[in-house]
Amino acid sequence: MSHTVVFEASLTGIARLIFILIVIYAVYSLIVRYILPALVKKTVRNFQEKFFEENPNLRKDADRGKEGEISIRRTDDVKARQMYNNAEETDYEEIK
Secondary structure, eight states: OOOOOOOOOHHHHHHHHHHHHHHHHHHHHIIIIHHHHHHHHHHHHHHHHHHHHHHHGGGGTOOOOOOOOOOOOOOOOHHHHHHHHHHHHOOOOHHH
8 A cells, every 4th residue: 555645735835946046046135245255355464464474575555656657677787788789780771
């Protein structure tokens, strides 16, 4: 003899299911919108701090000027001038 179990859908059961789904969606939305970005931001900040502690010469905070201002730093101006002076000059002729 086999036992067959039959479940009937009741209005309270469906309402309960919809309520649970709404609560799960709301909790998921809050986590994705507020908690997850805060955790990612904190993790990235920690990685940046560790990186700049290991490589202090790469820190750009002290060298920053005004926004939109462009500056070019050369580490060895003498070497750059020598390379420019030793460069081959090309003469161009006009072809008619």
